[in-house]
Amino acid sequence: MQRNPSRLPIYLFIVGTHTGLIFFLYAHATLRTTAYAHWQPAVVYICIEALCLFLLLAGLARVPGKDFADLFIPLGKVASLLLLTPLVAYFLLVSLMVMRSFAELVRIMFVANTPMWALLALLVLLFMFGAFMGGDSILRANVVFSALFLPVLLFALSSCFKNADFHYLYPLWNSSFDFLRKEEFYSSMFVVSPFLVIGMLPSLGPLRPRGVFLTMLPIWALCLIALHIPILVFGTPAARLLVFPFLATMDSVSLLWLVFDRVTLFYAVSIMAFVSVHASFLLWSIGRIVHKRFPKCPEKPVIAAAAVALFVWGLMIPGWDWLQNMLFWETWLRILAVFVIPAAVLWRGLILSRRRAAP
């Protein structure tokens, strides 16, 4: 595989995968965890992500050029299956969730009558096409998307401040920390999961931990901003009622001088680009991991099978509430993927580097 000497595509890719979630599901996921002072759960999420990312990067840095599959497969048949199966399942679930949620957004927003299968087929074909192209191409596509859509999103974001009432930041402190006891807090933890894709990046280009952390800083800032914009515009109680708070906030902006009546259209298109990048990469990762674990399985059929599974699964979910329930059921899988996998990577990294140092 041709190595890309520039690190920019990799950093932009980390931004892109996060953007797809931050501007899409992040606000609702965090808003439902508690009644007020939402920066608290947001900061806890950021800390969790920073910690897990640190473990992951510390492990990956010790064994340059190795991804999840390379690290876990030498552990033996059973152990590698035990670690890789939940990872693959989790990747599949995240793609399912972003795909189904995006289809729901499109249905709520533009086309209430279009059958779900048509929307899902379009999305699945798009993701599959992206995954077939391979990780390198997804990274390159993301550079183009970032150049096209990040400015649009940032413009839309800043235009929302026109309607902001900063008094809604108060009350600032919730000393009960009740979100820690709530199921929603743990089921919403998928918002920190995009960092897991970093574990599949080493085969595409060199990673520098410091660079990755520097990339994460603006992303975390963006998390807090994206969460607070619906709060500042609608107030906390009303924002908590919205399913897509960000979409509604954007819809509320009235820019008479803008040629286009609704900024939301740009928003939906931009989100779709980043959601596609994220989901395509996850599908490709699934193909990669399965291929490495079972060398007899070629990548493309695995990707196609995963895509078909996504499509069927997406169709089987009858409505929005079921999607939310599904998030509750797979909480354990999420905790496993978010905490155990990075820890395992660090452990493998330590062992392998020690082994290499003292042969």
Place this chain on the structure above:
Amino acid sequence: MIRPRRLPALIALVCALTVLPGCWDIKDINHRVLPIIMGISYGKEDKYKVSLQVPVPTARNIRILVVSAEAATLSKAISHLDMNIESNLDLTHMQLILFDRRVAEDGIQDEIAFAMRTQEIPMKALLAVTNEDMESFLRKTGNSVVQNGSSFMNFFNKNAGWDPQITLSALWQAFETIHSETKDIALPVIRAGTSTMLEFEGSALMSKDRMVGQIPPEQSLLVNIANNQIEDAVLEITKSSSLLIVRNSTRHRGSIVDGRPVLHTRMQLSAIVKEKHDDKSENEIASELTEQIRTRYEHLYEKMQKAKSDPTGAGQHFRGLLPYEELAAWRERYYPRLVLKCDVSTVIVNQGNITSN
């Protein structure tokens, strides 16, 4: 000659043709009608009566169609209208949702929720209240729309015919304040004008989702001043002069003294002298305006506190001072006991090109 390797790609491309035209579920623009005003009132037989003002383009001009239907729910009434109109109703360009006064007084929470839920009605759509019969209002204003297609929007457009007395409230703000603990809105009360298209009667004070009173235009101007919503000059008449207020900045600060909320409001006005009768000095004129605005603002506050309506968002300044659990009781327990400390200062910018009469 097509090489066999390219064949699948070709087939895929041809198949894409069936999807790409995007002619699915989409009704062409000539098969749609785009209502601009929706009126919601109570029906005679069923609960709601929904009236729509629909501009229909004809060969040379536009014709205004006013249609209404009664049904138990809003969406039922709208789908009933859709059935009777030959084209497809498309609500995405709705500019104004007009409530009959009785509907507004009974509460508009469900109606606002309906409008927010469908994503079809833009959240920027403005809200207003009217005392008139809905259909005759829509018909009368429709006539002026025929003469000037944009006259309706100009009334509410800050860059066109909007006046600082007119309180503007959009759908999303109604949704915000219905659920907010510490903020309300004031909706404009309008009627069809005799010579002009619309006439502004004053503002409806809302408490959460219910209309609880009405204030005259000069008081609703103060609501806009308190919210820093003045982007235009406004004429004020005092005993001995006419002044054009060209700039205003209002700051509020909340504090709690002995368990009572105290709101400090500082209004800074800049005015230009337009006319004066007695030969008074600038200082005298300024203090006249100061005094007038302050007493009127205090009257307005008494009225709003009695009605438990908080369109200037006084409660917002206490969000950080009261515990979260107490915020829900803001309108009932704290707002009526609020002490207003209002401090107005006026600067006379100039007296025009002459110094004295």
